[in-house]
Amino acid sequence: xxxxxxxxxxxxxxxxxxxxxxxxxxxxxxxxxxxxxxxxxxxxxxxxxxxxxxxxxxxxxxxxxxxxxxxxxxxxxxxxxxxxxxxxxxxxxxxxxxxxxxxxxxxxxxxxxxxxxxxxxxxxxxxxxxxxxxxxxxxxxxxxxxxxxxxxxxxxxxxxxxxxxxx
Numbered sequence: 001x002x003x004x005x006x007x008x009x010x011x012x013x014x015x016x017x018x019x020x021x022x023x024x025x026x027x028x029x030x031x032x033x034x035x036x037x038x039x040x041x042x043x044x045x046x047x048x049x050x051x052x053x054x055x056x057x058x059x060x061x062x063x064x065x066x067x068x069x070x071x072x073x074x075x076x077x078x079x080x081x082x083x084x085x086x087x088x089x090x091x092x093x094x095x096x097x098x099x100x101x102x103x104x105x106x107x108x109x110x111x112x113x114x115x116x117x118x119x120x121x122x123x124x125x126x127x128x129x130x131x132x133x134x135x136x137x138x139x140x141x142x143x144x145x146x147x148x149x150x151x152x153x154x155x156x157x158x159x160x161x162x163x164x165x166x167x
Contacts, residue, residue, distance in 0.1 A: 001032045004163030007066045009040040015047025018076045018103065023048035030145060031056060033154075035162040038066045045073030045102065046080055052142040054083040055149050057158035058098075061090045070097050074104030074125065079138040082121065084111035084151040086158075095119045101129045106138045113151045 005011050012031075015023050027049030036043040037059045044051065053072065060068035068089065074080060087098055095114045099107065099121050109121040122136045149157060160166065 001030070001034065002162050002166065004035045004037065005039050005043070006035075006037040007039075009066055011036065011039040011042045012044035013042050013047075014044055014049040014051055015075060015078070018047060020048065024077055027051075030054075030142070032145065033158055033162060035059070035158050036071065038064060038068075039071075040066045041069045042073055043071045045075060046078035046104075047075035047102075048077045050079045050081070050138075050140055052081050052083075052145060053085060054142075054145070055154050055158070056085045057155050057162070058085065058087040059089075060087060060093055062092045068093050068097065070100035072099040072121075073102050074099060074107045074134075075102040076104065078104045078106075079140060080104075080107050081138055081140065081142055082107070082109040082112065083148050084154060085109075086112070086151055086154040087114045087119075088155065089115060095121070096124045096128045099125050101125055101132055101134065105133055106135045108136050108138045111151050113154075
C-alpha cells in the first residue's frame with residue numbers, strides 16, 4: 001500500500017508460472033492506494049491468487065519509454081477483486097487495455113474510472129476476448145481491508161500519500 005511504482009516493465013507478479021499449481025489457495029495479496037506511473041505491464045499480473053486491488057491510481061501514456069500495454073493481468077486461476085481504481089491516460093489508450101486476459105476465467109470490478117468516466121472492465125475484457133469464458137464471480141469477497149474510498153477521491157489521496165516521504 002501507498003507505493004509509487006514508476007517507469008517499469010513487468011512491475012508486479014503474483015504467482016510464478018502457469019505450472020505452479022501448488023500456489024492455488026495460498027497467495028492472498030492486497031494492493032491499495034498505490035501510484036502506478038508509466039508501468040508497462042503487470043500492475044499487477046496474477047496467477048493462482050486472491051488479490052484485492054482497490055483505490056489505486058494508474059497514470060499511463062503511449063509513445064514514451066515504458067508505454068502502457070496493460071495494467072491488471074488476469075491469469076490462470078486468478079481471483080482479482082478490483083474496486084474503485086482510477087486510470088488517467090492519454091487519448092490513445094482505450095479502456096480495453098486496462099486489463100488483459102492471460103488464461104483467467106474470473107474477474108470482478110466495480111467503481112473504476114477511466115479519464116473520469118465509469119468503465120466496466122469485465123465487459124471490456126469479454127469484448128476483447130470473444131472466445132473466452134469469463135465470469136465475474138471470483139468466489140470470495142475481501143473482508144480485511146480499510147475503507148474503500150469513492151473513486152472520485154482516489155487521485156487526490158494517492159497523489160498526496162503514495163511514495164517515500166508522504167506518510
